Amino acid sequence: MTPLFKHAPATMSPTTNATTDRLATTGADHGRAGGSTHGWTRGLAGALVLSAPLLLSGCGYNEFQNLDEQVNASWSEVLSQYQRRSDLIPNIVNTVKGEANFEQETLTRVVEARAKATSIQVTPELARDPEALKRFQAAQGELSGALSRLLAVSEAYPTLQSNQGFRDLRVQLEGTENRITVARNRYIKSVQEYNGLTRRFPTNLTAKIFSYEVKPNFTVQNEAAISAPPTVNFDKPAAPAPGTGTSPAPSPAPASAPLSLPAPAPAASR
Numbered sequence: 001m002t003p004l005f006k007h008a009p010a011t012m013s014p015t016t017n018a019t020t021d022r023l024a025t026t027g028a029d030h031g032r033a034g035g036s037t038h039g040w041t042r043g044l045a046g047a048l049v050l051s052a053p054l055l056l057s058g059c060g061y062n063e064f065q066n067l068d069e070q071v072n073a074s075w076s077e078v079l080s081q082y083q084r085r086s087d088l089i090p091n092i093v094n095t096v097k098g099e100a101n102f103e104q105e106t107l108t109r110v111v112e113a114r115a116k117a118t119s120i121q122v123t124p125e126l127a128r129d130p131e132a133l134k135r136f137q138a139a140q141g142e143l144s145g146a147l148s149r150l151l152a153v154s155e156a157y158p159t160l161q162s163n164q165g166f167r168d169l170r171v172q173l174e175g176t177e178n179r180i181t182v183a184r185n186r187y188i189k190s191v192q193e194y195n196g197l198t199r200r201f202p203t204n205l206t207a208k209i210f211s212y213e214v215k216p217n218f219t220v221q222n223e224a225a226i227s228a229p230p231t232v233n234f235d236k237p238a239a240p241a242p243g244t245g246t247s248p249a250p251s252p253a254p255a256s257a258p259l260s261l262p263a264p265a266p267a268a269s270r
Contacts, residue, residue, distance in 0.1 A: 060203035064212050067194040071215060074187040075127050081180040082117075082140060088176065089114050089147075092169050096150065099160045106146075106153050113143040130216035137218060147173065184218060191217040 093110060096102055117139040126132045151170065154160050161167070195214050198207045206212070 059206045060197060061206055061210065063197060063203070064194075064206065064210065067190065067197060068212070071127075071187070071190045071194050074183065074190045077183040078180070078187050079122055081176060081183050085143075085173065085176045085180065086114060086118055088169060088173050092150070092166070092173065095163065095166045095169060096154065096160065098163075099157050102157065102160070103153050106150050109146040110143075110150050113139070113146040117143045128213075128215060133216045134219070144177070147177075188218050191215050 089110065093107060096107060120126075120132075120136050120139055122136075126136060151173075154166070154170075195217070197203050198212055198214050
């Protein structure tokens with residue numbers, strides 16, 4: 001049977017063909033663009049990962065880490081030496097107590113100063129709190145002064161000076177005081193270097209980003225007061241020597257001065 005209507009084969013106009021070609025070309029271009037964009041993003045991420053250590057090193061992050069560890073280590077050494085001195089004091093006090101008529105006030109000052117110094121709770125936050133660090137310094141400085149006084153007074157007791165146990169303890173105390181001074185100076189220097197890095201540009205930007213804050217340090221006044229270890233020759237007769245002059249010749253002057261006071265009386269009667 002012959003169809004009533006014959007369908008002509010589908011044909012596309014030249015305009016339709018051109019439009020189809022343009023769409024196909026545009027899709028291919030978008031595909032290539034999308035692939036290149038994803039590739040560029042992945043490349044940038046990889047470059048950032050590889051360059052991160054260099055960027056952190058250049059901005060001072062590694063230096064902050066090293067100096068922070070150095071500050072913590074030097075602080076631990078300071079505390080260790082202070083503890084060593086505190087452990088020596090009971091033996092020193094017990095040895096001195098055996099000396100008859102020794103000044104009780106001097107012993108009491110040492111015992112009270114040690115109790116005050118050891119009553120301060122030492123925590124990691126202490127070194128980061130300016131007021132707490134100031135109280136810690138004051139207590140340790142007071143203990144140093146009390147020990148200096150004890151050694152000075154002990155010079156007036158020959159039997160105590162001849163006591164081998166006391167002499168050994170005194171040597172240990174002086175050595176510990178020297179180690180305290182060295183450890184404290186190292187801590188001061190470490191904190192100064194750390195704080196300098198925290199304040200300087202551009203590492204101060206790194207400090208803000210990673211929360212590296214300025215650390216409190218020992219004050220100059222306290223450092224000057226407690227840096228000198230106690231010496232066995234620190235006694236009252238030695239005090240006038242610096243005021244009399246630099247030469248040792250005037251040292252007999254205090255002895256001769258009292259003898260010369262009665263001399264003017266006969267001269268006046270004449």
